[in-house]
Amino acid sequence: MRPDNNGDGQEEGIDVPYEEIRPEVLRHLIQEFVSRDGADWGETGCTLEDKVEQVLGQLRQKKAKVVFDLQTQTANIVVRR
Secondary structure, eight states: OOEEEOSSSOEEEEEEOGGGSOHHHHHHHHHHHHTTTOOOGGGGTOOHHHHHHHHHHHHHTTSEEEEEETTTTEEEEEEOO
């Protein structure tokens, strides 16, 4: 794990390898993440489970990562740069 800096020296969070997160906790984190905007995935022909699998795929492909914010004590999923 390494701190991510936003360029001004302040720490934003620590990368957490998704493989080190218990599968049920990771699934819950992803479900919370994809449901934040309140979208009804059924209207687009996509289920919540479909979106969870898409995000899990992005984590596996290293297109996204889990970051733990030390100040707020919360985890988030962000796009890798």
